[in-house]
Amino acid sequence: MTINLFDDSCWASLRPLTFTRPVADLRIGILTIAEKWGRYLNADFGFYTQDYLSIKFAPKPNADLFINGSVCPDEALLNAIANLKSGEALYKKDVVIAYIADQHDLEAVKSLKQIEYKEDFVQIVHPEHIFGHNPVEIRKDFKLLTEGRTSAKISNTNQLLGEDIFLEEGAKIECSVLNSGYGPIYIGKNAEVWEGSLIRGSFALCENSSVKMGAKIYSGTTIGPNSRVGGEINNAVIWGNSAKGHEGYLGNSVMGEWCNIGADTNNSNLKNNYAEVKLYDYENQKMRNTNLQFCGLIMADHAKSGINTMFNTGTVVGVSANVFGGGLPPNHIPDFSWGGGNSFEAYKLDKMLETTEKVFARKNLPLGEVDKNIIAKIFELTESYRRF
Numbered sequence: 386m387t388i389n390l391f392d393d394s395c396w397a398s399l400r401p402l403t404f405t406r407p408v409a410d411l412r413i414g415i416l417t418i419a420e421k422w423g424r425y426l427n428a429d430f431g432f433y434t435q436d437y438l439s440i441k442f443a444p445k446p447n448a449d450l451f452i453n454g455s456v457c458p459d460e461a462l463l464n465a466i467a468n469l470k471s472g473e474a475l476y477k478k479d480v481v482i483a484y485i486a487d488q489h490d491l492e493a494v495k496s497l498k499q500i501e502y503k504e505d506f507v508q509i510v511h512p513e514h515i516f517g518h519n520p521v522e523i524r525k526d527f528k529l530l531t532e533g534r535t536s537a538k539i540s541n542t543n544q545l546l547g548e549d550i551f552l553e554e555g556a557k558i559e560c561s562v563l564n565s566g567y568g569p570i571y572i573g574k575n576a577e578v579w580e581g582s583l584i585r586g587s588f589a590l591c592e593n594s595s596v597k598m599g600a601k602i603y604s605g606t607t608i609g610p611n612s613r614v615g616g617e618i619n620n621a622v623i624w625g626n627s628a629k630g631h632e633g634y635l636g637n638s639v640m641g642e643w644c645n646i647g648a649d650t651n652n653s654n655l656k657n658n659y660a661e662v663k664l665y666d667y668e669n670q671k672m673r674n675t676n677l678q679f680c681g682l683i684m685a686d687h688a689k690s691g692i693n694t695m696f697n698t699g700t701v702v703g704v705s706a707n708v709f710g711g712g713l714p715p716n717h718i719p720d721f722s723w724g725g726g727n728s729f730e731a732y733k734l735d736k737m738l739e740t741t742e743k744v745f746a747r748k749n750l751p752l753g754e755v756d757k758n759i760i761a762k763i764f765e766l767t768e769s770y771r772r773f
Contacts, residue, residue, distance in 0.1 A: 386428040390454035401685035407434035409454030414522025520605040523587040641686035652696040654681035662699040665717035720767035
């Protein structure tokens with residue numbers, strides 16, 4: 386089976402996280418949204434996204450099932466989609482969930498037979514929805530990945546509370562406390578939890594990632610593949626190939642790929658007056674009320690912070706921003722910014738690419754022309770946000 390996952394208006398409302406990817410490539414729970422659908426449907430998948438991203442995230446030919454990339458699968462949705470016939474579209478209110486047709490055309494979907502879906506479902510519309518829905522998605526992905534399977538052996542040097550702990554092949558944990566009484570704990574292939582770590586589920590540590598000694602990790606946290614973390618983390622999602630390797634707090638937050646947070650960097654996730662937190666909105670270019678009391682840092686791909694950086698409650702850091710220095714930076718740090726406090730300038734594209742090549746080299750990867758072209762396009766698209 387072959388499916389294509391399409392972007393709708395959620396791609397725009399999820400910026401800056403989606404400047405570098407289609408919505409279905411967002412990681413929430415253990416897997417990306419596309420990987421979830423692929424596993425549930427035993428399907429190969431492609432993407433319909435922005436033109437400049439399509440070179441890397443291309444659609445699959447000969448697919449006739451099209452699924453909204455912002456929608457996370459569940460059993461009821463899978464049953465509803467299984468019952469769809471050619472020329473039918475599944476929708477709820479103004480959201481097209483899925484449809485079967487000869488080609489992708491959201492305008493043409495209006496002419497298809499409309500099948501109303503009456504159940505609730507998880508949809509990722511704004512950045513804060515990623516950490517907000519993460520605990521539920523970890524539970525769903527844990528069941529999907531582990532049902533009918535046996536965990537690798539867990540060392541008896543650990544203290545285990547609860548039974549929902551699963552280690553993939555090559556995973557290592559020593560001298561740590563793992564409490565799955567509040568949610569499952571998943572440790573991916575060749576991942577490692579170092580001595581003295583305290584972990585409360587729900588928690589996912591993906592392939593080839595590590596938790597450093599003495600880390601304190603709370604429920605609703607996902608560490609994507611090829612990452613390294615330490616310090617204190619609560620209800621945060623780190624997508625992969627990123628590092629928060631030292632002491633410092635990260636909470637109610639999303640951290641993209643190829644990011645690095647310096648030692649003793651902290652974010653606030655609660656305002657002193659306990660008011661609802663606002664986040665910068667790229668569509669309206671102003672602050673948007675999240676209606677959340679707890680909301681921390683949204684950091685897009687390739688962004689970095691120096692040591693002792695302090696991020697205020699509800700801070701959005703754009704693609705390839707480089708933040709350092711004393712004081713609290715603003716709540717929106719535009720893409721390709723360089724500086725700290727209230728003093729920023731544009732991060733020159735050639736300098737950014739030079740650094741990124743070094744970052745990729747540390748993972749023994751080349752920075753190819755496709756990624757360079759995407760980064761250059763994002764630099765162009767975000768120019769209007771850099772008002773220094």
